[in-house]
Amino acid sequence: MNARTSSQRTPKSGSDAHPPIDTSRRGFLKAGAVLTALTVGGKSLASDGADGASKLSQGRMGVLVDLTRCVGCRRCEWACNDANDNPHGKLEECDDQSVFASLRRPRTDQFCVVNATRNPKADPSPTDPPIFTKIQCMHCEYPPCVSACLVGAMQKSPDGPVTYDASKCIGCRYCMMACPFERLTYEYDRRFTPRIRKCELCSHRTHDGKLPACVEICPVEALQYGKREDLLRVAHERIAAHPDKYVDHVYGESEGGGTSWLYLSARPFEQLVDVGLPRLPDKSPAERTEHIQHAIFKGAAGPLGIAAILTTLHFLTRKGGHA
Amino acid sequence: MIREYLTFLYRCFRLSFVGTAGYYLWMFALSVISLLGLNAYCKQFVLGMGVTGMSDHVSWGLYIANFAFFVGMAAAAAMLVIPVYIYRNRELSHLVIFAQLLAVATIIMSLLFVVVDLGRPDRFHHMMLRFNFPISMLTWDVISLNGYLALNLHICGYLIYTAYRRREPTKLFYIPFVMVAIIWAFSTQLVEAFLYCGLGGRPFWNSAVIAPRLVASAFAAGPSILIIALHVISRTTDYQVPEKAFLTLRNIVRIAMAASFFLLMSELFTEFYTDSAHVASARYLFLGLDGRYGLVPWIWTALSLNAIGLVILFTPASKSRGFLISACAMMIVGVWIEKGMGLVIPAFIPSPLGEIVEYKPTLNEWMVTAGITAFGFLVFTILVRVTIPVLSGKLAFDRPYDPARNEGPAETAPTASNATGS
Numbered sequence: 001m002n003a004r005t006s007s008q009r010t011p012k013s014g015s016d017a018h019p020p021i022d023t024s025r026r027g028f029l030k031a032g033a034v035l036t037a038l039t040v041g042g043k044s045l046a047s048d049g050a051d052g053a054s055k056l057s058q059g060r061m062g063v064l065v066d067l068t069r070c071v072g073c074r075r076c077e078w079a080c081n082d083a084n085d086n087p088h089g090k091l092e093e094c095d096d097q098s099v100f101a102s103l104r105r106p107r108t109d110q111f112c113v114v115n116a117t118r119n120p121k122a123d124p125s126p127t128d129p130p131i132f133t134k135i136q137c138m139h140c141e142y143p144p145c146v147s148a149c150l151v152g153a154m155q156k157s158p159d160g161p162v163t164y165d166a167s168k169c170i171g172c173r174y175c176m177m178a179c180p181f182e183r184l185t186y187e188y189d190r191r192f193t194p195r196i197r198k199c200e201l202c203s204h205r206t207h208d209g210k211l212p213a214c215v216e217i218c219p220v221e222a223l224q225y226g227k228r229e230d231l232l233r234v235a236h237e238r239i240a241a242h243p244d245k246y247v248d249h250v251y252g253e254s255e256g257g258g259t260s261w262l263y264l265s266a267r268p269f270e271q272l273v274d275v276g277l278p279r280l281p282d283k284s285p286a287e288r289t290e291h292i293q294h295a296i297f298k299g300a301a302g303p304l305g306i307a308a309i310l311t312t313l314h315f316l317t318r319k320g321g322h323a
Numbered sequence: 324m325i326r327e328y329l330t331f332l333y334r335c336f337r338l339s340f341v342g343t344a345g346y347y348l349w350m351f352a353l354s355v356i357s358l359l360g361l362n363a364y365c366k367q368f369v370l371g372m373g374v375t376g377m378s379d380h381v382s383w384g385l386y387i388a389n390f391a392f393f394v395g396m397a398a399a400a401a402m403l404v405i406p407v408y409i410y411r412n413r414e415l416s417h418l419v420i421f422a423q424l425l426a427v428a429t430i431i432m433s434l435l436f437v438v439v440d441l442g443r444p445d446r447f448h449h450m451m452l453r454f455n456f457p458i459s460m461l462t463w464d465v466i467s468l469n470g471y472l473a474l475n476l477h478i479c480g481y482l483i484y485t486a487y488r489r490r491e492p493t494k495l496f497y498i499p500f501v502m503v504a505i506i507w508a509f510s511t512q513l514v515e516a517f518l519y520c521g522l523g524g525r526p527f528w529n530s531a532v533i534a535p536r537l538v539a540s541a542f543a544a545g546p547s548i549l550i551i552a553l554h555v556i557s558r559t560t561d562y563q564v565p566e567k568a569f570l571t572l573r574n575i576v577r578i579a580m581a582a583s584f585f586l587l588m589s590e591l592f593t594e595f596y597t598d599s600a601h602v603a604s605a606r607y608l609f610l611g612l613d614g615r616y617g618l619v620p621w622i623w624t625a626l627s628l629n630a631i632g633l634v635i636l637f638t639p640a641s642k643s644r645g646f647l648i649s650a651c652a653m654m655i656v657g658v659w660i661e662k663g664m665g666l667v668i669p670a671f672i673p674s675p676l677g678e679i680v681e682y683k684p685t686l687n688e689w690m691v692t693a694g695i696t697a698f699g700f701l702v703f704t705i706l707v708r709v710t711i712p713v714l715s716g717k718l719a720f721d722r723p724y725d726p727a728r729n730e731g732p733a734e735t736a737p738t739a740s741n742a743t744g745s
Contacts, residue, residue: 103678
């Protein structure tokens with residue numbers, strides 16, 4: 001070690017002295033040790049896998065929607081409004097078929113809607129029945145909205161439904177960005193206390209052992225409530241039993257990482273994108289993104305590590321011991 | 324010690340109310356606009372967010388567009404810090420403080436834009452109580468922005484206060500923070516880009532090139548604002564900004580804008596050449612879709628302004644201040660449109676289910692935007708107003724300062740700038 005350097009150390013006196021920085025070999029080794037510690041520490045922090053995936057219970061519930069049975073009576077819409085204290089008219093008003101003239105989306109006062117699409121043949125005859133599709137929150141297995149919510153207002157409960165806690169929500173609407181099904185609605189016109197509004201699988205009813213309102217009222221049993229694994233089995237059995245009646249695909253089995261609402265259809269699902277069943281990859285975006293975030297940014301290891309390197313370089317490359 | 328610091332703050336506070344007639348006019352205009360913006364926001368709070376043009380389909384609009392733009396401006400402070408602290412470029416050393424003050428003002432603006440976008444701003448504290456970190460990308464954004472604000476406040480505050488106290492700043496109290504701030508600046512833009520590209524349901528945002536584009540356009544528009552600010556400072560105060568500083572900043576803007584164009588070409592090629600499913604939003608933005616052309620004039624105006632500005636900067640004409648300022652102003656507007664309406668809005672159109680619902684900001688939204696922008700300028704003006712006398716040594720702890728009297732150049736207080744150069 002350079003003896004001259006040690007004798008040049010100025011003792012700390014008042015606010016004018018800076019701590020002496022050693023550019024000798026010892027200084028370099030010290031810096032190296034700090035850097036190594038940071039890198040190792042950073043790597044160990046980063047090595048955690050994605051822990052954002054919810055712990056899903058084996059017996060989690062879902063709903064199977066058989067689109068070949070739906071007749072467009074819209075009683076599910078009425079029942080949903082009734083169960084969720086949304087405004088609704090008399091049950092008979094559901095018979096109004098004129099609403100099918102345009103495609104509808106869930107609204108703040110209507111969590112589920114039924115849309116009709118003409119049987120897309122080259123020459124549709126007026127007697128061809130339209131295909132009716134009921135859409136609502138899909139209660140994904142790996143919900144992007146849950147991943148996006150920065151205050152945890154959106155939660156995936158282990159037994160299936162994605163719930164919304166209005167008391168936590170700050171109204172940033174990032175969940176609406178994240179939903180690939182475009183099912184979330186916001187009360188823009190409500191002053192002071194706007195909320196996100198969506199289907200919550202009638203958690204308040206299922207906790208009492210009742211069925212979700214839409215499932216209970218459906219007169220043709222197009223909706224079936226049960227354990228997701230059972231519903232998948234039933235769905236595939238139905239397809240196997242009537243291969244000419246159903247397309248060999250259960251929508252929601254893997255779309256977007258899987259959803260709790262499963263659909264069977266007579267027509268290819270590509271034809272149902274407009275009514276609300278978009279094409280999605282098999283992995284939820286949330287799974288991928290959480291893994292990346294945890295790996296790179298855990299404990300801000302990346303940014304701080306590079307900052308440490310730069311600081312060290314700055315102090316080491318000064319000329320003549322000054323900075 | 325606390326009392327001395329409070330005295331310093333008090334003197335700064337008083338100083339911000341004193342100036343030339345032009346200064347009073349400027350501050351008055353900004354205050355009026357800020358108050359009008361506040362009024363518009365109160366209307367929004369009381370009547371509900373329906374007074375904005377946002378809907379279930381386009382649920383982020385003008386506010387988040389401005390947020391994106393001003394976060395980029397803040398990151399641009401790094402563009403000055405790097406040459407000074409890593410490359411020891413002495414001409415720019417005293418300008419770093421102005422860049423960081425600009426960062427402080429623009430971060431404050433960004434945070435305000437977020438607050439006015441929230442449906443429940445009264446629940447802002449929920450972010451502290453129930454922070455869904457590290458899962459939600461927005462939480463990273465919160466940490467990133469507030470951390471950057473804290474860093475810059477510390478660095479500027481420390482350097483300015485030590486200059487006021489006429490003593491040399493201790494390296495250890497600011498150099499490591501400066502180095503962290505450099506990386507942090509990039510990370511603010513990165514995290515913001517990941518806010519967008521981390522959402523699988525919006526194909527327009529599902530592009531790897533969003534992060535580099537945000538960085539490049541930020542580093543074009545940020546120094547541009549700084550060029551204009553420094554020009555105004557050199558004209559209205561007795562603080563001398565060397566010509567070399569303008570030329571160096573100009574070079575930075577040139578390269579950043581050229582990079583931004585390169586990345587834009589890259590994105591356009593990827594979108595349109597293969598005609599994938601992603602292309603619908605890009606088509607809506609640049610060419611219109613199904614008879615809807617809402618954003619087409621915006622984006623082409625932006626690109627033209629950027630292109631003209633870039634061409635001017637590459638000609639010798641830009642050495643003259645007039646051309647330089649015009650080019651910078653054009654690019655600031657161009658980047659504002661490109662980053663705001665050209666990045667945030669098209670992601671919602673068409674919606675995931677294929678519908679086109681256009682978005683048009685309401686007058687109320689524009690007024691809130693103008694109010695926050697004016698407030699940001701107000702903050703920046705006050706910060707600069709206070710900093711210049713401190714840096715030139717006139718405002719110091721051991722002497723009174725009467726700004727009304729021109730005392731002539733005082734001895735320069737030892738500052739980080741001098742220390743860095745040695």
